[in-house]
Amino acid sequence: MTSYIILLGPPASGKGTQAGNLRDHLNLAHVASGDLFRYNLKNETALGLKAKAYMDRGELVPDDITIAMVLDRLSREDCAEGALLDGFPRTLPQAEALDVALANKGVQINRVLNIHVPEDALIERVTGRRLCRTCGEPYHIKFKPPQKEGICDLDGGELYQRDDDTEATMRNRLKVYWDQTSPLIEYYRAKGVLVDIDGAQSIDHVTEDLKAAVADL
Numbered sequence: 001m002t003s004y005i006i007l008l009g010p011p012a013s014g015k016g017t018q019a020g021n022l023r024d025h026l027n028l029a030h031v032a033s034g035d036l037f038r039y040n041l042k043n044e045t046a047l048g049l050k051a052k053a054y055m056d057r058g059e060l061v062p063d064d065i066t067i068a069m070v071l072d073r074l075s076r077e078d079c080a081e082g083a084l085l086d087g088f089p090r091t092l093p094q095a096e097a098l099d100v101a102l103a104n105k106g107v108q109i110n111r112v113l114n115i116h117v118p119e120d121a122l123i124e125r126v127t128g129r130r131l132c133r134t135c136g137e138p139y140h141i142k143f144k145p146p147q148k149e150g151i152c153d154l155d156g157g158e159l160y161q162r163d164d165d166t167e168a169t170m171r172n173r174l175k176v177y178w179d180q181t182s183p184l185i186e187y188y189r190a191k192g193v194l195v196d197i198d199g200a201q202s203i204d205h206v207t208e209d210l211k212a213a214v215a216d217l
Ligand code: ADP
Pocket: 009, 010, 011, 012, 013, 014, 015, 016, 017, 018, 125, 126, 128, 129, 130, 138, 139, 140, 141, 143, 144, 199, 200, 201, 202, 203, 204, 206
């Protein structure tokens, strides 16, 4: 059986952190739309330059651009048996386009892991977030510090702070989440694939709950 799993949750709820913990356990490709945009931005592709203005404002990149980018990624060989989707879909048109693309392959979304975290905790998480410039692994100055300050534990890459990880941009990203992304919770609940996860626990406890929620796949 294939496993197409979505990590759903507001910005900084821990999707990237948990994808890192789950992907090896599940042996699935990690497909993160934000990482794909940042990769394009770093390489100054036409797609990256188009996305930049939206990302800087904390707005969503238009659906047509985002859907084409993610479906292209999902058509690669390493996603043939499934994928761990992180940050996509974020709108109803994206969810519908994903359903159509998977149905064309004779597969479907198997589970949606809906991570809940209170808003004050999200602000603290986002402002303390640091990422590896090379591999994108997330850290936190207080909650998940690297062994050596400023250096990635995994590959020794330099840690940096995202331009959009400010409190002001985060307020807009949270508004965008509630307006445009949260309707997906009911969309997937109605399909019977949604599991609610308490994301306010420690990183390891959240990982345990997520593993339990996909143990039958
Ligand atoms: P997302 O991918 O949903 O935006 P991240 O995985 O990048 O979120 O996490 C956001 C920030 O919060 C990071 O700095 C990460 O280290 C930290 N973090 C993730 N999960 C937890 C947790 N359970 N408790 C405390 N901090 C966390």
